[in-house]
Amino acid sequence: MISITREHVIAAAHRLFDYCGRCERLHGHNYRIRVTLTASAMNSLGMVVDFADVKKVLFGALDEAWDHRTLLFSEDPLCGHLQSVLDDDSLRPVPFNPTAENMAAHLGTALFPEAMARAGMEGVAVAAVTVYETDTSWATWSAE
Numbered sequence: 058m059i060s061i062t063r064e065h066v067i068a069a070a071h072r073l074f075d076y077c078g079r080c081e082r083l084h085g086h087n088y089r090i091r092v093t094l095t096a097s098a099m100n101s102l103g104m105v106v107d108f109a110d111v112k113k114v115l116f117g118a119l120d121e122a123w124d125h126r127t128l129l130f131s132e133d134p135l136c137g138h139l140q141s142v143l144d145d146d147s148l149r150p151v152p153f154n155p156t157a158e159n160m161a162a163h164l165g166t167a168l169f170p171e172a173m174a175r176a177g178m179e180g181v182a183v184a185a186v187t188v189y190e191t192d193t194s195w196a197t198w199s200a201e
C-alpha cells in the first residue's frame with residue numbers, strides 16, 4: 058500500500074452546541090486540513106494520484122463547502138436565527154456538532170469520497186483526515 062498526503066488551510070467560524078467553555082462562543086479558526094489517500098497500485102506515472110488533482114478535487118470541494126463560512130450544528134438555535142438574517146450563503150448548517158473530530162469524520166466519510174466519485178477518481182481511497190484547530194490541537198479520522 059502506498060499513500061500520499063496533502064494539506065490545505067481554510068478559515069471558518071463555528072461554536073460548539075451544548076458545551077460549557079470558551080468554544081460555546083462563536084469564534085473562528087484557520088483550520089489546517091491534512092488528507093491521506095491510498096491506492097493499491099500507482100498509476101502509469103508512478104503516482105497514487107496527482108497532488109494537483111487533490112488540490113483541485115478534494116480541496117476545491119472543501120473550499121466550496123466550508124471556507125470562509127460559519128459552521129453550526131443544525132440543531133443549534135443560533136443556526137435558525139442566523140439563517141433568518143443572513144442574505145448570503147455564508148452559514149453552513151452541519152448535521153453534527155462542529156468539533157474537529159466530527160469535521161474530520163465528515164470529510165473522510167462524506168465530503169471527500171463524494172467529491173472523488175463526482176470527479177471519477179477511481180482506485181484511490183481516503184485513508185485519513187486530520188483537522189487542526191490550532192497548531193497544538195487536532196483530531197484525526199482514519200479508515201481503519
Ligand SMILES: [Zn+2]
Nearest residue numbers: 080084086190
Ligand atoms: Zn473552535
